Amino acid sequence: PRSIWLSRHGESEFNLLGKIGGDADISSRGEAYARALPDLVRSSAGDLKLTIWTSTLKRTVQTARFLKYDKLEWKALDEIDSGICDCLTYQEIEDQFPEDFKARDEDKYNYRYRGGESYRDVVIRLEPIIMEIERSENIMIVTHQAVLRCIYAYFMNVPQDQSPWMVVPLHTLIKLTPKAYSTHEERFPANI
Numbered sequence: 001p002r003s004i005w006l007s008r009h010g011e012s013e014f015n016l017l018g019k020i021g022g023d024a025d026i027s028s029r030g031e032a033y034a035r036a037l038p039d040l041v042r043s044s045a046g047d048l049k050l051t052i053w054t055s056t057l058k059r060t061v062q063t064a065r066f067l068k069y070d071k072l073e074w075k076a077l078d079e080i081d082s083g084i085c086d087c088l089t090y091q092e093i094e095d096q097f098p099e100d101f102k103a104r105d106e107d108k109y110n111y112r113y114r115g116g117e118s119y120r121d122v123v124i125r126l127e128p129i130i131m132e133i134e135r136s137e138n139i140m141i142v143t144h145q146a147v148l149r150c151i152y153a154y155f156m157n158v159p160q161d162q163s164p165w166m167v168v169p170l171h172t173l174i175k176l177t178p179k180a181y182s183t184h185e186e187r188f189p190a191n192i
C-alpha cells in the first residue's frame with residue numbers, strides 16, 4: 001500500500017466517564033472531531049479515493065460518517081474485549097478485581113481479561129486485517145485505542161509485545177507510508 005491513514009474514534013461518552021469497552025455514542029467533542037475529519041483527511045490525502053474501514057461499534061461509525069468514501073465495517077476492528085471488566089473504570093476494576101488489575105499491570109501484553117481478550121489475542125485476530133491492508137491501497141482505518149496500537153506497532157516495525165505502550169491519542173490523524181527499510185509517519189492533530 002502507498003499510505004495508510006489511522007484514527008481513533010472521536011471522544012466517546014465512556015471516554016469522558018473513564019469507562020472501558022462498551023458501545024457508547026461519541027461526545028459533543030467527539031462529534032466536533034467527526035466534523036473536522038473530512039478536511040483533515042483531504043489535507044493529507046488530496047484527491048485520493050480512500051476506503052474507510054471502521055469497527056462495528058457506534059463510536060467509530062459515527063466518527064467516520066462525514067467522510068465521503070466507501071466504507072466497510074469489520075468485527076475484527078472492534079476494541080479489545082474486556083470481558084467481566086467491560087463498562088468499568090480502572091478504579092472499579094482495581095476495587096472489584098484486584099488480582100486481575102495486578103496481573104494486567106505485570107504483563108499487559110499477555111493478560112487476558114476474564115471472558116475477554118489479551119493484546120496478544122487482538123494481534124492474532126488482526127492478522128487477516130493486516131494481510132488485507134498489505135494488499136490494498138489508500139485505506140483509512142477508524143478504530144479503537146488497543147486495536148490501533150497493534151496495527152501501529154506492526155507498520156512501525158515495533159515488536160508486537162510492545163503494542164500496549166504505543167501512544168495513539170484521540171483526535172489525531174496518523175498517516176503511515178511504508179518505505180523499503182522503515183515507515184514514514186506524519187501526525188495531524190485536529191484543531192478542535
Ligand code: F6P
Pocket residue numbers: 015019020021022079080082144145146164
Ligand atoms: O479507554 C478507552 C479504551 O479504548 C478502552 O475501551 C480499552 O479497554 C482501553 O482503551 C485499552 O487501553 P489499555 O489497554 O491501556 O487499557
